[in-house]
Amino acid sequence: MEPTRSSQATLNDLLDRILDKGILLNTDLIISVAGIPLLGVNLKLALAGMETMLEYGIMQDWDEAQRAVAMKETEIDRPALGKDEYIIFSVFGTHWYSKGIYNSWRAGTLYITNKRLIQFRKMPSEVLFEVYYEEIKAMALRERDHFTGSRRKELHLLLREDDVAQLHTKDSEALRKVLEDAIKAKGLSLAENLAFPDKKEVPGDFLEQEEEVHHSGQMWHQVSFLADGNTRYQWKPGHLYLTNKRLCWWYDFERKLLLEIPSEKLQHVTVQNVQFGSAPVEEKSLIVLYKEGKENKVVCFSFNEASLREWEKVIGELTKEHEAGRGMETCPRCGRKATRADLLVNGCSRCGWVSHRIQ
C-alpha cells in the first residue's frame, strides 16, 4: 500500500494558512446618503493564530496573564465530602433561589450522598444549595407552570422552619425515589401528606397577629415625596392588601409597607380618570379618601380596570358600613345633628336648610 497525498485544498487548509500567516486589515469608511456623510467606520483588524500573534509581539502580556489565571484555577469537579460520605446519585438539576431582588432557577449538579443533598456548580465552583437529611420533614412532587408555558413536575422539600425548597430535574420522580431511599437508609422517616405551606407571592411579614387578608392584588401607587422643597409624584409598583384591620400597600422593590390606613379611617372610594405624570393621557385610577387626624387625605392607585372596579366594590362596602354606623353630620347652617342621609334628602328640620342638589 502506497501513501498518497491528495492535492485537493480543503477549507481547513485555507483556514490554517490564513491563521498561520495572519490577516491585517486597516480600513477607513464613510457611508453617506445624498452626498452627506452619515456613518464613519474606522476599522483596525488583526486576525491570526496566537502563535503568530506572539511572534509579532502582540497580546504577549495578555497571553501570560490568561495562562497564569488558568493555572491557578484548580479544577474542582465535585463538592467536598465529609468523612464517610459518598455519592449515591448525581444528576443535572435546578433549584429555585429567591433572595432580595434575585429570583431565579439556578442550575448545577444535584448530588445525593448518604448524608445530604447538595447542588454544586463546577465553574466557578460553589455549593449552591445543600440540605442534610435531618432537616427534611417531608417531600412531594408538584405540578407547576414553568415560565416557558409548559407544566412540569417539581420536587418540593419541606424543611425545618417551614421553608420549602423547590428542585427540578428532567426526571423529578426518579430524583424523589433516590432521595427517599437515601433518607430511609439513614434511618430517618418522612411525614406523609404533610400540608405544605403554599408560598404566596408576597404578603410579606407585615401581618400582625390575628390579621387576615381579605383582598389583595398587584397595584401601582402614586407616591408623593419632597424634592427641592416641592412635592413630586411618582408611580411605584407594588401590592395592595385589605386586611380586617387596615388597607396597606407593599412596595415590591424595597419590600416594605409604604402606606397603611386603618380601615375605620377610610371615607370614600371611587374610580376616576387621572392624569398620569406629565402625559396628557388620562387613565382610570382608584382614588381612596381617608382621614388622618382631622384632615382628609387622598391616595391614588392604578392597575387594569377590572381589578380597579373590584377594589372599588370591596372598599366601597367597607366605607358604606362605616357611614351606616356613624353617619352623623351637622347641619351646615345651624349645627343641628342629624344623619347624613336625612340631611341630604330632607334638609334640616330646625332651620330649613336644604342641600344644593335638591334646590
Added chain:
Amino acid sequence: MAIDINEDNLKHGLLGLIMALVEIIRDSLKHQARERMKSGILADKEMERLGRALMELDIAIEEIKEEQGITESVKGVRDGLDEIVDSVVDRLLNPERWAEEADQ
C-alpha cells in the same frame, strides 16, 4: 456549487451544517494547539490540560453525530465546502484558466 442539504429532513440538514462548522472550527483550533505546543512556551501541565480538553471535545462531537445519525450528512457538507475552496483556490492560483473559461 451548492451545499447539498437533505430537503426531506431539514432538521438533519441544518444540524449537519452546524456540526460541520463546529468540526471545522475544532480542526482549526487543533492546528493552532499543535503550533503552540511546538513553540515550547507551554508548561507540561498546560499541554496536558489542552490535550484533554480537545479530546473531550472530539468525543462530545462524535457522540452528538452518532446520536443524531448525521455522520454522513456532516461529511457531505464538509466535502462540499472543501470542493468550493479547492475550486476557488485553483482559480486564484491559475489566472490563465479564466481566459480559457471565458473562451468557452
